Amino acid sequence: MQLTLGGRVALITGGSKGLGLAMARAFSEAGGHVAIVARGQEALAQAEAEIRAAAPAAKVAAIAADIATAEGCNAAFAAAEQALGQVDILVNNAGTSQRGPFPSVSDELWQNDLDLKLFAAIRLARLAWPGMQARRWGRIINVLNIGAKAPPAEGAPTAVTRAAGMALTKVQANEGAKHNILVNAMLVGIIESDQWVRRHAADKRNITWEEWKEEMGKPVPVGRLGKPEEFAGLAVYLCSQVGGYVTGTAINVDGGRSPVV
Numbered sequence: 001m002q003l004t005l006g007g008r009v010a011l012i013t014g015g016s017k018g019l020g021l022a023m024a025r026a027f028s029e030a031g032g033h034v035a036i037v038a039r040g041q042e043a044l045a046q047a048e049a050e051i052r053a054a055a056p057a058a059k060v061a062a063i064a065a066d067i068a069t070a071e072g073c074n075a076a077f078a079a080a081e082q083a084l085g086q087v088d089i090l091v092n093n094a095g096t097s098q099r100g101p102f103p104s105v106s107d108e109l110w111q112n113d114l115d116l117k118l119f120a121a122i123r124l125a126r127l128a129w130p131g132m133q134a135r136r137w138g139r140i141i142n143v144l145n146i147g148a149k150a151p152p153a154e155g156a157p158t159a160v161t162r163a164a165g166m167a168l169t170k171v172q173a174n175e176g177a178k179h180n181i182l183v184n185a186m187l188v189g190i191i192e193s194d195q196w197v198r199r200h201a202a203d204k205r206n207i208t209w210e211e212w213k214e215e216m217g218k219p220v221p222v223g224r225l226g227k228p229e230e231f232a233g234l235a236v237y238l239c240s241q242v243g244g245y246v247t248g249t250a251i252n253v254d255g256g257r258s259p260v261v
Helices: 020-027 040-056 070-084 107-134 158-180 194-202 209-217 230-238
Strands: 008-012 033-038 062-063 089-092 136-143 181-188 250-253
Touching: 008 062, 020 033, 020 089, 020 158, 020 230, 033 040, 033 181, 033 194, 040 062, 062 070, 070 230, 089 107, 107 136, 107 158, 107 181, 136 158, 136 230, 181 194, 181 209, 194 209, 209 230, 230 250
Parallel strands: 008 033, 008 089, 033 062, 089 136, 136 181, 181 250
Antiparallel strands: none
């Protein structure tokens, strides 16, 4: 079975690196067109070139915007529509892993986390919703992490924000189903990405990337870190012609690491 997107347009936040870039490539290779949104212009240019090389037939728009603000969300969505037309698929992927002991998390950190992860997802979905509803076709994926289901100690603010994102997913799915707007969450475990590359670089033990990956993968039931293309493959499925009966779910993509199904 071949999964295809048939010319659908996807807007992917955090699309210049890591999982966002992997999804943009996979969507393009499956016959979709993509608007990737991030803050860094240089990373966006590199990502755009990589996507075009992998899928020459795809249309690609690289949009520099700070979606932690309402103005940034409005500008990013308008630019995507201007470049590619209607937005059929929205992937809310932007985010960082802000966490620490609860008493040390300041109001500023809480607000920054909520703005980038939760309010950006709300604002962009609100912009995309009317068009999806009018066309009776839409797909929204909220990228969260497994802390949304099983928040760990010292997991604030990120686990709390991600848990709110899971509740948002269910609300949207229940309201969108009658309009054929399907909404799901994908919960990340430990998957090779730019975030983990940075963590390896900050490790003072002077071990190689391969050694570091092997060590990090040992606690995972499947015995390894996930690959970006494995994560991206599920995203393509959820937005493809065969994913039309899946909505309102929060799917762990974690090699079995989460204690919660």
